[in-house]
Amino acid sequence: MIPSIFAYFAPTSVAEAIGLLTQYGDEAKVLAGGHSLLPAMKLRLAAPGVLIDINKIAELRGVVINGQINIGALTTWHTIEHHVGLKGVCGVLPEAVAQIGDIQVRNRGTLGGALAHADPSADATAVVLALDAQIRTHGPNGERTIAASDFFTDMLSTALEPSELITAVICHKLGAGEGAAYVKFPHPASRYAIVGAAAYVKLSDGKISTCRVAVTGAGPVPTRQGDTEQAMLGSDGSAEAVAKAAKVSGATMDILGDIHASEDYRRAMVKVYTKRALTTAIARARG
């Protein structure tokens, strides 16, 4: 299928892109990797009158690691997956990204595009929640930083304003006593998450002092699991403690059923994958 007609612009700076977004308003859509937007346009589920291709904006691409980690919105899955520096300071990102789709999807798809699209089965959404990442945006009124926990508002909806661009994602480097993991049950054809779980833990004196768990794929919105996190705090991270905490994962979130997996099945898998993610994150934190 062929997309419906649109006008095409390829700005070379963030300011120029925002100018175009402001000028064309609701008619315009940003094109990043195109691996969510173009399939939707081919099926005519989306029919923007104006397409603003941001791929020529070099400043949006690449990973910078100094005091913290700054990943440009246009950085592809491929770059993140194979980034040697990232493997050392935040291995959960390459780990999660390597599980996305297939090589060709990872060659094109971008971190900023996935977060802006907020597909309920996307992988990176859960990871940025578990890492407590900050999402940098740029719009007509200047720059903003939005916490990942405030970013995903509803199914396919985010806190992003219509004329705003995501410019980067910022997360902190994981050090001694910290560990994170992402595990997923992939759909066999698309590899999208039927259920995915990301976990982050920090150990202080052998006890869990910080814990964040996020679940994707199971419901309309990627969701932090507050009850599970609370149950882990202060525990020694033993298998019993993890099993107990995982039991309440998903209890208070909306869970959807579809042709791929029923609601009950997803509810059960949320617990299983939460347990696996926590177990691996704790093992990594122990070093």
Next chain:
Amino acid sequence: MTTISVTVNGKQYTHDVEPRTLLVHFLREQLNLTGTHIGCDTSQCGACVVHINGVSVKSCTTLAVQADGAQVTTIEGLADGATLHPLQEGFWEKHGLQCGYCTPGMIMAAADLLKNNPNPSDDEIRHGLEGNLCRCTGYENIVKAVRYAADKMSAASVS
């Protein structure tokens, strides 16, 4: 209409395209390079895989305007004159195809896989071809064909 200049299999083309033209339609319908196939509407089958600047992409999920200024390689550009590429030879020798519909995409995806991982395990070959669907072969002989090419290419680079 937008004018684009693309080098395809070493030859430069300058053409007018509508911005909504998908790269696969540009290759097949404007350049008559029909080796690149279309097997789905959902970006899942991989029949359309080509290389843009050496990187494998699904040409059904890329706009032709996005290839402006780029080097594109399709299945037609893989052989060296009359000498088949080791992957083409592997698919021939190991019967890596039946109807052949998926084959151009399989080979282009496998070429990218071998570039990044010249000696993959059978598991890595299967994992690396996740984006390519074949409804005929059961994949077994496709894995053998890629293995054949990997062995031949690494033998060639040693000698």
